[in-house]
Amino acid sequence: MDDLYLDNIDEFVNDQNKIVTYKWLSLTLGVHVNLAKQMLYHYLDQKRKEGSARLHATYLVSGKFVENGTTSHKVSVVREDQLEDAKSKMSLTVSVHVYSVQKAVLKDSGPLYSADYDAVKENLRNCSRYSAIRCADAVPRSSAEVQQACETTQAPPPETEQIKANHSNLASKPTSKQPKGIMGMFANKNVSKNQDSSKEIKLEQKEVTPVVETSKTKPAPKTNPVTNFFAKQAASKYFNNPISHTVGRTRYFPLDSKTKRLEHSDSEEEKNESRRKKRRRIKKPEPDSSDDEVIPDSPPQLQEKRDPSPSPEIQVKKEPVAVSHSDVSFHI
Amino acid sequence: MFSEVSAPQEGSCSLLLCRPGSEDQEPSVFDRVKPAYSPCSERFKLGERSFNRQYAHIYATRLMQMSPLLTERAQQKWGADVRIRKLCDLQMGEQCCIVGTLFKHMELQPSILKEISEEHNLLPQPPRTRYISESDELILEDELQRIKLEGNIDVDKFVTGSVIAIYGAEKNDGKFTVDDFCTADLPPQAPRTTLSSDRFVLLLSGLGLGGSHADSMLALQLLVDMVTGHLGDQGEQSGASTISRVLLAGNLLSQSTQDKDASTKAKYLTKKTQAGTVDAMRLLDEMLMQLVSSVPVDVMPGQYDPTNYTLPQQPLHHCMFPLSSSYPTLQLASNPHQATLDGVRILGTSGQNVKDIQKYSSMDSHLEILENTLRLRHLAPTAPDTLGCYPFYLKDPFILEECPHVYFSGNAPSYQAKRITGAEGQEVLLVAIPEFSSTQTACLVNLRTLECEPIRFSSFSAGDDEESEMNISH
Numbered sequence: 001m002d003d004l005y006l007d008n009i010d011e012f013v014n015d016q017n018k019i020v021t022y023k024w025l026s027l028t029l030g031v032h033v034n035l036a037k038q039m040l041y042h043y044l045d046q047k048r049k050e051g052s053a054r055l056h057a058t059y060l061v062s063g064k065f066v067e068n069g070t071t072s073h074k075v076s077v078v079r080e081d082q083l084e085d086a087k088s089k090m091s092l093t094v095s096v097h098v099y100s101v102q103k104a105v106l107k108d109s110g111p112l113y114s115a116d117y118d119a120v121k122e123n124l125r126n127c128s129r130y131s132a133i134r135c136a137d138a139v140p141r142s143s144a145e146v147q148q149a150c151e152t153t154q155a156p157p158p159e160t161e162q163i164k165a166n167h168s169n170l171a172s173k174p175t176s177k178q179p180k181g182i183m184g185m186f187a188n189k190n191v192s193k194n195q196d197s198s199k200e201i202k203l204e205q206k207e208v209t210p211v212v213e214t215s216k217t218k219p220a221p222k223t224n225p226v227t228n229f230f231a232k233q234a235a236s237k238y239f240n241n242p243i244s245h246t247v248g249r250t251r252y253f254p255l256d257s258k259t260k261r262l263e264h265s266d267s268e269e270e271k272n273e274s275r276r277k278k279r280r281r282i283k284k285p286e287p288d289s290s291d292d293e294v295i296p297d298s299p300p301q302l303q304e305k306r307d308p309s310p311s312p313e314i315q316v317k318k319e320p321v322a323v324s325h326s327d328v329s330f331h332i
Numbered sequence: 333m334f335s336e337v338s339a340p341q342e343g344s345c346s347l348l349l350c351r352p353g354s355e356d357q358e359p360s361v362f363d364r365v366k367p368a369y370s371p372c373s374e375r376f377k378l379g380e381r382s383f384n385r386q387y388a389h390i391y392a393t394r395l396m397q398m399s400p401l402l403t404e405r406a407q408q409k410w411g412a413d414v415r416i417r418k419l420c421d422l423q424m425g426e427q428c429c430i431v432g433t434l435f436k437h438m439e440l441q442p443s444i445l446k447e448i449s450e451e452h453n454l455l456p457q458p459p460r461t462r463y464i465s466e467s468d469e470l471i472l473e474d475e476l477q478r479i480k481l482e483g484n485i486d487v488d489k490f491v492t493g494s495v496i497a498i499y500g501a502e503k504n505d506g507k508f509t510v511d512d513f514c515t516a517d518l519p520p521q522a523p524r525t526t527l528s529s530d531r532f533v534l535l536l537s538g539l540g541l542g543g544s545h546a547d548s549m550l551a552l553q554l555l556v557d558m559v560t561g562h563l564g565d566q567g568e569q570s571g572a573s574t575i576s577r578v579l580l581a582g583n584l585l586s587q588s589t590q591d592k593d594a595s596t597k598a599k600y601l602t603k604k605t606q607a608g609t610v611d612a613m614r615l616l617d618e619m620l621m622q623l624v625s626s627v628p629v630d631v632m633p634g635q636y637d638p639t640n641y642t643l644p645q646q647p648l649h650h651c652m653f654p655l656s657s658s659y660p661t662l663q664l665a666s667n668p669h670q671a672t673l674d675g676v677r678i679l680g681t682s683g684q685n686v687k688d689i690q691k692y693s694s695m696d697s698h699l700e701i702l703e704n705t706l707r708l709r710h711l712a713p714t715a716p717d718t719l720g721c722y723p724f725y726l727k728d729p730f731i732l733e734e735c736p737h738v739y740f741s742g743n744a745p746s747y748q749a750k751r752i753t754g755a756e757g758q759e760v761l762l763v764a765i766p767e768f769s770s771t772q773t774a775c776l777v778n779l780r781t782l783e784c785e786p787i788r789f790s791s792f793s794a795g796d797d798e799e800s801e802m803n804i805s806h
Contacts, residue, residue: 139660
């Protein structure tokens with residue numbers, strides 16, 4: 001029984017021309033690493049005694065090494081001929097053992113890495129089974145626990161000082177301190193409406209509204225197309241809002257001379273509801289139609305499409321563009 | 333020292349250079365030590381992010397938070413009766429102390445305004461390693477005004493964004509002549525609990541996975557094998573079991589995975605090519621899988637890792653680690669990261685703050701810069717001027733409120749460690765973690781004695797005759 005492994009190693013080294021490292025041997029034979037190291041030594045020893053010494057070995061030497069007055073712990077893999085030299089350089093040798101046995105002379109240590117790589121990759125699940133250290137904490141979680149952990153990390157606590165609503169995943173009503181004024185109305189309504197849509201788009205648009213607010217002071221601002229577009233987006237989202245107060249609404253006019261749809265926004269309490277429902281229904285097939293390589297429409301082109309069409313279609317066209325824009329512009 | 337911990341017992345020859353023992357001799361298995369760990373980097377985690385704010389708010393809150401500390405230090409240094417003046421109340425010729433934020437005016441600093449200004453017709457400035465020059469000027473700003481500084485102050489050693497107190501007088505020409513200055517110095521430190529046995533933390537950074545040359549892959553494998561207890565003699569394995577935690581401080585992926593072509597090439601040419609980071613992340617996940625099955629690991633992102641660019645960098649997302657994220661021992665941390673391990677407070681970054689200060693000052697040594705940031709009591713003074721930063725406005729989370737016991741920064745060109753003592757008896761171990769991909773060196777910090785030791789991995793290569801050490805040029 002004891003010598004079976006010798007035959008195994010013989011087969012690996014001579015017949016298959018493998019580089020047999022201790023780790024590979026331990027994983028292949030299913031033995032403790034220290035035992036594998038001893039097995040390799042035994043094999044080497046026996047073969048050398050027999051005289052069929054066409055084998056080469058590499059050793060692992062580790063110990064304390066003093067260099068320019070600094071001591072460091074050094075771990076190195078050396079060829080057999082360099083072994084004594086390496087040992088003499090260390091001021092304190094901690095461990096020496098056989099690292100690998102192979103038929104050919106290794107000029108380079110690269111193959112040692114690749115020899116282990118495949119074996120480790122196959123046995124990743126239980127790579128520490130044969131090691132000399134056990135860690136009590138290192139038990140993989142069940143998939144249910146992982147799911148739970150994902151959800152808790154997905155919803156970090158919102159910063160109360162920021163003018164943001166809570167995630168729609170967590171709460172339908174924002175529980176954090178309500179920001180005052182216009183933002184409060186935005187935050188309130190946007191959250192309750194955001195059940196289906198992706199969080200990101202909503203955040204984008206919420207973030208946009210402060211931009212819109214701050215720029216309202218200029219009667220005819222020289223906005224670049226991007227902010228103009230966002231302003232339109234926000235306006236449309238806002239415009240869906242049943243609590244779309246007149247205060248906010250009037251502010252959009254100076255910014256958006258190009259869009260005519262704002263003129264519709266006078267009486268839409270009822271229309272909003274139906275539009276919202278319509279929006280939701282239409283929205284579902286969208287993820288299929290939009291793929292990652294959709295280049296967002298440039299703002300002027302979007303406007304031409306928008307003018308003759310009624311508002312629900314605007315919403316429809318908005319969504320994929322919003323998604324891409326969020327991919328393009330907002331990712332940091 | 334780690335070597336002494338792992339040294340074999342007296343008199344016993346190497347156990348592994350012999351035949352396998354008899355059947356009943358069980359191979360020894362050691363248990364990993366379990367320290368008390370608690371992460372405290374909540375202030376570096378960002379929830380909802382809004383970039384609508386101006387960056388001026390960070391400076392305002394920084395000054396507001398640090399002024400009382402500096403006034404106290406000034407009074408300690410120059411007497412309790414020293415006059416502390418606001419810049420608007422300055423009187424000519426009066427010796428007084430002013431507190432404010434430094435601004436360094438550098439000619440060579442890249443300025444977006446100059447670049448896009450049509451009248452200059454300038455080409456964009458090529459990136460340099462250093463942006464300092466002889467003509468740099470220091471200006472002190474407080475809440476309302478600013479004033480130029482000259483005199484007994486070394487312009488090259490300071491960077492924009494540091495809050496300091498200056499003692500001197502305003503002379504006739506409207507500049508403030510400096511006699512002396514003082515920084516906020518080290519914050520108060522909680523005493524650490526004394527440990528009974530040696531416990532180690534392995535600090536590692538700059539793995540550089542996915543790079544074009546695989547020089548350090550075997551060294552990395554040796555490191556993983558050593559930490560997980562595969563490598564070495566029994567003594568070494570028992571020593572490795574005292575390594576209670578591994579901290580990866582950034583740059584897990586190599587710079588070459590950052591595909592610059594994506595931004596310049598047309599999209600239809602790059603459509604089918606996979607990003608370089610995908611394979612590199614898979615390698616990282618496999619490596620982490622080996623580590624987390626045996627030791628708790630903290631993973632911090634760095635400059636080239638797939639997370640956000642601005643500081644504080646958010647933790648890498650767990651979906652990128654399908655294999656290793658199922659282990660509770662994997663902790664994905666932010667950059668900067670702060671944690672308490674067995675009563676020892678560890679704080680550090682992946683090195684972006686130090687590298688940025690290096691570009692804008694004359695200091696070369698990462699350790700010196702690290703010490704400077706500690707004395708300034710601010711992790712990243714150059715944020716947001718030259719270092720990307722999130723526009724905070726209520727609080728500046730980079731101000732050090734409590735003194736750490738171990739303060740590190742990753743991706744240094746070489747290993748450096750130093751122990752410093754503060755005025756109130758604080759003891760800090762400063763560690764500049766070297767880049768593993770070029771130096772194959774990691775750091776072992778002993779939590780009991782607060783000492784650090786480098787640990788080097790090497791193998792042989794074709795070009796070596798007399799020595800087995802692998803050099804960088806492979």
